[in-house]
Amino acid sequence: MKSIVIAITGASAMQLGERSVQILLENNKTVDLILSKGAYQVAKSERNINIPAEPNTQAEFWRNKLNINSGKLTCYRWNDHSASIASGSHKTKGMVIVPCSMGTLGRIASGFSLDLIERCADVHLKENRPLIISPRESPFNLIHIENLSRLAKAGALIVPPIPAWYTDPKTIDDLIDFIVVRIFDSLGEDLNNIKRWDGPNKL
Numbered sequence: 060m061k062s063i064v065i066a067i068t069g070a071s072a073m074q075l076g077e078r079s080v081q082i083l084l085e086n087n088k089t090v091d092l093i094l095s096k097g098a099y100q101v102a103k104s105e106r107n108i109n110i111p112a113e114p115n116t117q118a119e120f121w122r123n124k125l126n127i128n129s130g131k132l133t134c135y136r137w138n139d140h141s142a143s144i145a146s147g148s149h150k151t152k153g154m155v156i157v158p159c160s161m162g163t164l165g166r167i168a169s170g171f172s173l174d175l176i177e178r179c180a181d182v183h184l185k186e187n188r189p190l191i192i193s194p195r196e197s198p199f200n201l202i203h204i205e206n207l208s209r210l211a212k213a214g215a216l217i218v219p220p221i222p223a224w225y226t227d228p229k230t231i232d233d234l235i236d237f238i239v240v241r242i243f244d245s246l247g248e249d250l251n252n253i254k255r256w257d258g259p260n261k262l
């Protein structure tokens with residue numbers, strides 16, 4: 060089964076990437092997961108979590124944390140340029156970068172593939188495969204906006220982590236799920252066991 064690549068970078072709200080992985084595995088999908096160097100730092104300072112970098116140990120860490128046995132999860136080191144997903148020959152369904160830092164955004168927009176996430180994004184663009192970018196910063200400066208525009212013109216889909224209020228969210232998890240569902244809708248991925256807004260509540 061072709062995988063979906065999930066990349067979590069050093070922007071705030073890595074819970075969005077984490078929930079994406081959980082939903083995909085719950086749906087028996089195959090996930091290739093890359094955390095940027097910055098993501099480890101944000102996990103530590105924002106959530107006081109030490110995420111193991113060794114790929115097998117990290118896969119086990121996520122399975123325990125997300126309490127999930129189904130699906131297939133492969134983790135990669137941020138600088139592993141020899142990974143299969145660094146090549147266009149390795150077929151995937153698409154790639155989602157969530158949350159995407161302005162650093163990663165800028166490097167992808169300028170074709171500067173420093174780490175595995177940037178290389179993988181570059182591959183998805185050149186192979187004309189879906190690349191979804193969920194940029195997390197506020198406010199955007201003009202450079203951020205131009206980088207987003209450049210990537211959109213190159214074929215990426217920009218799906219910002221902006222929640223909606225028409226769904227009447229009660230918890231942060233509701234907000235997270237709304238954003239994650241929008242991302243996978245954009246990827247055209249059918250998922251079960253997710254809450255989906257289906258029109259306003261009838262009064």
Ligand SMILES: Cc1cc2nc3c(=O)[nH]c(=O)nc-3n(C[C@H](O)[C@H](O)[C@H](O)COP(=O)(O)O)c2cc1C
Nearest residue numbers: 068069070071095097098105160161162163195196
């Ligand atoms: C707690 C914390 C939160 C951060 N939040 C953001 C953010 O929301 N957006 C962003 O672009 N950078 C954010 N940064 C800065 C990035 O982590 C930093 O620019 C890093 O070099 C990005 O590396 P990466 O793109 O390789 O992940 C944050 C840093 C920390 C420590």
